Amino acid sequence: MADSLTTLRKDLSVDQQLALRTAASRLLTEFAGTYGVETIERFLHTSYDQFASGSSVPNYLPLLAERFARQRLQALARVEGHHRDGRPVVLFLCTHNAGRSQLALGFFTHLAGEAAVxxxxxxxxxTGVNPAAVAAMxxxxxxxxxExxxxxxxxxVRAADVVVTMGCGDACPVFPGTRYENWEIDDPAGRSVAEVRPIRDDVERRVRRLLDQLGVPVTR
Structure with a gap:
C-alpha cells in the first residue's frame, strides 16, 4: 500500500504522504474483510481533495481526510448491508456546516451517546466552525x-434514516425512501454568543423531540 500511495500523490510533501500512508493503514485495519486497498485509497484521497483547496492548515489535512473517509466508509458499509447494528442514523445538513448543523450534531451526539449515530x-x-456556536455549546x-x-x-445521505435540513434549500439532496425534516432555524453566522444562545436552545428542543420520535433514550 505504501508504494501505491506514494505513486498516487506525487503532488504532496513527504510528510503528507507519510501521514496519508499511516491513515490508510489504520483504515485498512478497521475495515478489514469489508473493503480493500483500492477502495480505502480512493475514499481517503477524494476526502483529502475535498479539503485541500480551502484549507489554511495543510498539515492538518491528512487527519481531516482520514476522519471524513472513515465516516464515508462507515456509511457505505451501511448502504451495502455490511454493517447493520439497528441504531438509527441521522444526518444534519445546512449551508456551511459551520453553525446550525454543528449545534444539532453536538446535542444529538451528547444526548444519544452510543444509542444512535x-x-x-x-x-x-x-473553513471552520462558528466560534460563537462553539462558545455557546x-x-x-x-x-x-x-468538529x-x-x-x-x-x-x-443514502445511509441516513433521517435527513434534517436547515437552510440549504434546493441544494439539499433527496433520495427516495429517506425521511426528511426541514427545520426553520436562524443562522448563527455573524451573531454574538448572546444571540446564538436562543438558537442553541431551539436546536436542543428539536433534537430532543427527534430522539423521542426515534425511540432513543436520553439520560442527560
Whole structure:
C-alpha cells in the first residue's frame, strides 16, 4: 500500500504522504474483510481533495481526510448491508456546516451517546466552525471545537434514516425512501454568543423531540 500511495500523490510533501500512508493503514485495519486497498485509497484521497483547496492548515489535512473517509466508509458499509447494528442514523445538513448543523450534531451526539449515530454536512462547507456556536455549546458542557465543516456525499445521505435540513434549500439532496425534516432555524453566522444562545436552545428542543420520535433514550 505504501508504494501505491506514494505513486498516487506525487503532488504532496513527504510528510503528507507519510501521514496519508499511516491513515490508510489504520483504515485498512478497521475495515478489514469489508473493503480493500483500492477502495480505502480512493475514499481517503477524494476526502483529502475535498479539503485541500480551502484549507489554511495543510498539515492538518491528512487527519481531516482520514476522519471524513472513515465516516464515508462507515456509511457505505451501511448502504451495502455490511454493517447493520439497528441504531438509527441521522444526518444534519445546512449551508456551511459551520453553525446550525454543528449545534444539532453536538446535542444529538451528547444526548444519544452510543444509542444512535449522527453526521453533518454542508452544501457550501465553510473553513471552520462558528466560534460563537462553539462558545455557546461550551456553556452547556458540549465541546464542538474539534468538529470541521465538510460536504455531504451520496453514500452518507443514502445511509441516513433521517435527513434534517436547515437552510440549504434546493441544494439539499433527496433520495427516495429517506425521511426528511426541514427545520426553520436562524443562522448563527455573524451573531454574538448572546444571540446564538436562543438558537442553541431551539436546536436542543428539536433534537430532543427527534430522539423521542426515534425511540432513543436520553439520560442527560
Amino acid at each position: 449522527a453526521w453533518s454536512g454542508g452544501s457550501e462547507p465553510g 461550551a456553556e452547556r458542557g458540549i465541546d464542538i471545537s474539534t 470541521y465543516p465538510k460536504p455531504w456525499t451520496d453514500e452518507v
